[in-house]
Amino acid sequence: MLRKLAGGRIFDPINGIDGEVRDLYVRDGRLVEPPGPGEPVDEEIDLTGQMVMAGGIDLHTHISGGKVNLARQMLPEDHTAHPRSRTETCRSGSGHIVPSTWATGYRYAELGYTTAIDPAVIPANARHTHLEGADTPMLDTGGFAMLGNDDYLLRLLATGAEQPEINDYVAWILQATQCLGIKVVNPGGISAFKFNQRRLDPDEANAHYGVTPRTILRTLSRSLHELGVPKPLHVHASNLGVPGNYESTLATMEAAEGLPIHLTHLQFHSYGTEGDKGFSSAAPHLAEAVNARDNVTIDVGQIMFGQTVTASGDTMRQFANRANADPSKSSLMDIECEAGCGVVPFHYQDDSFVHALQWLIGLELFLLVEDPWKVALTTDHPNGAPFTTYPHLIQLLMDAGLRRRALEALNPAARKASILEGLDREYSLYEIAVLTRAGPARLLGLRDRGHLAPGAAADITVYADDPDRERMFSEPVLVLKDGEPVVRQGRLLRPVTGRVHAVHPDYDPAVEAKLADYFDRYLGIRPQHYRIDDEELAEEGGVELHPCRERQA
Amino acid sequence: MTDNGSSRTLRDVVCPFCGLGCDDLTVAAQGRTLTVREGVCPISEVAFSAHPEEDRPRTDGQEASLDQALARAAEVLRPARRPLVAGLGTDGAGIRSALRLADRIGAGVDHLHGAAGMRNTAVVQTTGWITTTLAEARNRADLWILAGSDVGRRYPRFFERIARPSETLFEPPPNQRPIVFIGPETAAANLPADDRIERIPCAEDRIGEVFAALRALEAGRPLFEAEPGGVPAERLRALAERLPRARYGVIAWDAGELDFPGGDLAVEAITGLIDQLNAHTRWAGLPLGGRDGATTFGQACTWQTGFPGRVDLGPGYPRHAPHQLEAGRFAAEEADAVLWISAFDAGRLPPDTEAPTVVLGRSAMAPEREPTAYIPVGVPGLDHGGQAYRMDGVMALPLARLRESDLPSTADAIAGIEQRL
Ligand code: SF4
Numbered sequence: 001m002l003r004k005l006a007g008g009r010i011f012d013p014i015n016g017i018d019g020e021v022r023d024l025y026v027r028d029g030r031l032v033e034p035p036g037p038g039e040p041v042d043e044e045i046d047l048t049g050q051m052v053m054a055g056g057i058d059l060h061t062h063i064s065g066g067k068v069n070l071a072r073q074m075l076p077e078d079h080t081a082h083p084r085s086r087t088e089t090c091r092s093g094s095g096h097i098v099p100s101t102w103a104t105g106y107r108y109a110e111l112g113y114t115t116a117i118d119p120a121v122i123p124a125n126a127r128h129t130h131l132e133g134a135d136t137p138m139l140d141t142g143g144f145a146m147l148g149n150d151d152y153l154l155r156l157l158a159t160g161a162e163q164p165e166i167n168d169y170v171a172w173i174l175q176a177t178q179c180l181g182i183k184v185v186n187p188g189g190i191s192a193f194k195f196n197q198r199r200l201d202p203d204e205a206n207a208h209y210g211v212t213p214r215t216i217l218r219t220l221s222r223s224l225h226e227l228g229v230p231k232p233l234h235v236h237a238s239n240l241g242v243p244g245n246y247e248s249t250l251a252t253m254e255a256a257e258g259l260p261i262h263l264t265h266l267q268f269h270s271y272g273t274e275g276d277k278g279f280s281s282a283a284p285h286l287a288e289a290v291n292a293r294d295n296v297t298i299d300v301g302q303i304m305f306g307q308t309v310t311a312s313g314d315t316m317r318q319f320a321n322r323a324n325a326d327p328s329k330s331s332l333m334d335i336e337c338e339a340g341c342g343v344v345p346f347h348y349q350d351d352s353f354v355h356a357l358q359w360l361i362g363l364e365l366f367l368l369v370e371d372p373w374k375v376a377l378t379t380d381h382p383n384g385a386p387f388t389t390y391p392h393l394i395q396l397l398m399d400a401g402l403r404r405r406a407l408e409a410l411n412p413a414a415r416k417a418s419i420l421e422g423l424d425r426e427y428s429l430y431e432i433a434v435l436t437r438a439g440p441a442r443l444l445g446l447r448d449r450g451h452l453a454p455g456a457a458a459d460i461t462v463y464a465d466d467p468d469r470e471r472m473f474s475e476p477v478l479v480l481k482d483g484e485p486v487v488r489q490g491r492l493l494r495p496v497t498g499r500v501h502a503v504h505p506d507y508d509p510a511v512e513a514k515l516a517d518y519f520d521r522y523l524g525i526r527p528q529h530y531r532i533d534d535e536e537l538a539e540e541g542g543v544e545l546h547p548c549r550e551r552q553a
Numbered sequence: 554m555t556d557n558g559s560s561r562t563l564r565d566v567v568c569p570f571c572g573l574g575c576d577d578l579t580v581a582a583q584g585r586t587l588t589v590r591e592g593v594c595p596i597s598e599v600a601f602s603a604h605p606e607e608d609r610p611r612t613d614g615q616e617a618s619l620d621q622a623l624a625r626a627a628e629v630l631r632p633a634r635r636p637l638v639a640g641l642g643t644d645g646a647g648i649r650s651a652l653r654l655a656d657r658i659g660a661g662v663d664h665l666h667g668a669a670g671m672r673n674t675a676v677v678q679t680t681g682w683i684t685t686t687l688a689e690a691r692n693r694a695d696l697w698i699l700a701g702s703d704v705g706r707r708y709p710r711f712f713e714r715i716a717r718p719s720e721t722l723f724e725p726p727p728n729q730r731p732i733v734f735i736g737p738e739t740a741a742a743n744l745p746a747d748d749r750i751e752r753i754p755c756a757e758d759r760i761g762e763v764f765a766a767l768r769a770l771e772a773g774r775p776l777f778e779a780e781p782g783g784v785p786a787e788r789l790r791a792l793a794e795r796l797p798r799a800r801y802g803v804i805a806w807d808a809g810e811l812d813f814p815g816g817d818l819a820v821e822a823i824t825g826l827i828d829q830l831n832a833h834t835r836w837a838g839l840p841l842g843g844r845d846g847a848t849t850f851g852q853a854c855t856w857q858t859g860f861p862g863r864v865d866l867g868p869g870y871p872r873h874a875p876h877q878l879e880a881g882r883f884a885a886e887e888a889d890a891v892l893w894i895s896a897f898d899a900g901r902l903p904p905d906t907e908a909p910t911v912v913l914g915r916s917a918m919a920p921e922r923e924p925t926a927y928i929p930v931g932v933p934g935l936d937h938g939g940q941a942y943r944m945d946g947v948m949a950l951p952l953a954r955l956r957e958s959d960l961p962s963t964a965d966a967i968a969g970i971e972q973r974l
Pocket residue numbers: 568569570571572573574575592593594595596597708709710711
């Protein structure tokens with residue numbers, strides 16, 4: 001069936017199209033060339049006056065896996081307060097901050113998103129993450145496997161293993177977990193916390209292994225580069241939330257030694273120590289550092305005021321953050337000699353100096369990093385705020401007047417400590433399309449996503465040209481997933497299944513024997529039970545593999 | 554299915570029964586008869602070999618075809634206004650399918666170990682907790698406290714695989730790690746002979762008092778009793794002094810055994826002590842459990858509905874009902890139809906009820922009251938593949954099919970019922 005999407009204004013930054021009126025054609029789930037003369041169009045959808053973008057891609061959102069489920073378990077109040085009723089075609093669900101899987105998929109689609117990447121897949125928990133993925137409708141999914149606090153890698157580094165041996169292990173982990181990239185969280189710090197270290201700076205050694213965060217960052221960024229994995233190392237830097245942590249953040253950028261590196265939720269890592277309260281914005285400083293480096297990309301992790309919950313792999317920092325838990329409860333977990341997780345509810349308040357400044361710092365980063373291709377729009381859902389706040393965040397980026405009005409409600413001291421009031425930049429729709437689909441697709445190495453040229457997957461979102469941008473992005477007029485309409489006027493038409501995006505870089509099979517020995521002696525599980533076969537992902541819509549560049553070492 | 558006489562040896566078999574998740578079993582298969590040859594324990598020995606014959610479906614007490622039984626099950630569930638879907642002792646796909654059906658018919662949901670799940674959940678919901686996983690504890694624990702659990706009987710390979718493995722990544726050597734057991738003599742009798750296991754006798758239902766006293770001692774507060782929980786204060790004082798000196802202490806409990814009023818408060822006393830100790834050193838809890846798919850259920854129910862069990866889908870959306878949805882009470886007093894699932898254990902029988910009941914059970918199940926429809930299903934990990942969570946909720950292990958079977962899986966049977974609704 002050939003569908004024609006006629007007369008919409010196209011925002012397709014990957015192909016350099018900025019609001020031009022064009023027709024799009026869709027067949028068998030893909031965008032296709034215009035039909036030849038006499039070739040019939042089966043359905044024409046008139047999009048005159050509407051704004052057309054590729055489906056949204058969230059490259060950092062905690063929507064599945066063990067720690068999200070732990071957060072759900074801890075917050076019955078969120079689920080009781082936000083029920084979602086079953087319909088003829090849709091499952092019931094609940095929750096606003098950490099919604100159940102069905103509710104998550106439906107809500108993302110209702111906002112025009114068609115792909116969501118879970119950035120923190122603990123390898124031992126990967127099967128769980130994929131099982132949740134199978135129950136998360138509407139979305140293509142993918143994950144970043146967490147390394148850098150696992151005993152196996154730290155042991156390799158402590159004993160001076162060569163880079164190729166590490167590359168084999170990293171490649172094995174990517175295949176075993178069916179993930180799209182690698183993330184490191186507080187490099188070496190989650191492990192250090194298990195040895196009762198309470199803080200770890202980039203050049204400080206883990207007490208047991210003698211390995212520094214800098215070494216871990218250098219080795220892993222190099223590993224992905226040499227394996228040809230498109231997605232740069234995804235980094236949650238040391239000292240999250242600590243005043244003065246911008247220095248660790250700069251050291252983290254440097255540790256990649258010029259190789260590609262992505263700093264996630266940079267907002268939480270952009271704090272100085274100036275002022276009477278010893279807490280200040282280092283966003284201008286860090287934005288300048290990002291602007292000056294071609295190898296660095298970021299996402300912001302904007303906070304929004306209101307109730308949320310933080311769910312992080314960073315047990316070391318979450319243990320410290322327990323002091324600010326609101327409501328006052330928290331959970332931590334040490335996991336399988338490879339990782340950890342911590343869940344701490346938070347209530348961000350605009351009259352709090354610290355919270356208000358966090359809000360300001362996030363926006364400063366958005367506005368000061370010059371190249372939109374270097375920035376992805378995130379709230380680090382749910383850590384900064386639930387993903388449902390994206391339309392409001394977009395409006396803040398597009399409207400300096402709105403920002404200034406919002407400032408009036410803020411803690412005055414925080415307001416004074418920020419340069420936001422003087423920042424006039426307003427994002428264009430084209431730039432928003434970069435931040436929310438084109439940029440993330442490029443960063444992830446999803447070549448047929450995030451754009452609208454023939455051959456791309458027909459994940460397409462159509463918005464009304466509403467001057468109220470929050471309303472515009474809250475209620476897409478139409479969303480197509482794989483070429484089929486799934487949402488109209490912000491309302492779900494029917495559930496569909498997405499697929500899993502992954503990479504399978506090559507490894508030397510010799511690594512398998514070493515891992516089998518290690519697993520058997522220490523972990524008490526067989527590697528074949530740890531790894532996930534392609535067939536296991538059938539229910540999740542199957543796995544779509546993305547090519548890696550040729551392996552270098 | 555006939556016994557074709559050929560014998561096969563299956564290696565690296567995952568055991569889905571007690572929740573410990575041993576994945577190193579060697580099993581001999583002769584036709585449908587399975588015998589665990591290596592990695593055996595008293596539970597797996599029986600659970601793999603029990604009743605290899607396959608039952609036939611029955612409707613209203615008469616043998617029936619699978620098709621007839623599925624149709625009869627649909628007839629029971631279709632008109633129900635207050636159905637109950639319970640038991641749920643099965644694999645991941647079976648549980649997820651059962652939740653889908655429950656959502657569709659607006660059922661109440663409870664797992665057969667729902668009471669144990671709610672004791673832990675009460676603590677997670679009110680204070681949260683600090684926990685660890687099996688491999689982490691195995692490699693790191695330098696002081697173990699077993700809080701009341703009859704570990705030797707309920708998790709027979711716990712010592713071999715977790716508390717006393719042959720090798721660990723970190724010091725001290727595994728055989729030198731002190732283990733303190735606090736609990737009833739009956740459970741102490743099932744501990745291995747090991748001079749590094751210390752036994753502190755304590756009645757099952759007084760565990761919470763002991764941990765409350767340890768909390769007080771650890772915080773430097775006075776004790777008001779000579780024998781908190783029946784344990785001489787001196788003994789607790791000596792233990793309390795050792796706690797902060799551990800580098801990574803682990804306290805294990807099994808909420809399924811804390812089956813007395815205030816069982817959740819006993820859990821909270823344990824996790825509260827752990828919380829305090831983490832101010833200076835590292836301690837973590839290890840909640841034991843997970844038989845009959847309890848951990849799998851807790852995870853899947855949480856991600857699908859937002860609540861970890863005892864959920865009412867009657868309103869058209871999930872509502873948490875930890876007391877109302879106790880399956881036995883709900884079946885007796887509210888339900889007008891019951892779907893009971895126990896695919897691992899034929900001995901887990903449906904609740905007593907006047908309401909028509911559909912049973913998806915492991916062959917040889919003998920309910921006291923004949924179900925309206927009885928559908929024998931395959932045993933996950935024996936008759937069909939799937940996934941089962943280990944007790945720590947982190948590892949979901951893949952299950953394999955070990956023998957030919959004509960029985961539907963739980964998920965197949967439920968899909969069959971749904972088609973006929
Ligand atoms: S200890 Fe538990 S998991 Fe291990 S073999 Fe026995 S029953 Fe199975």
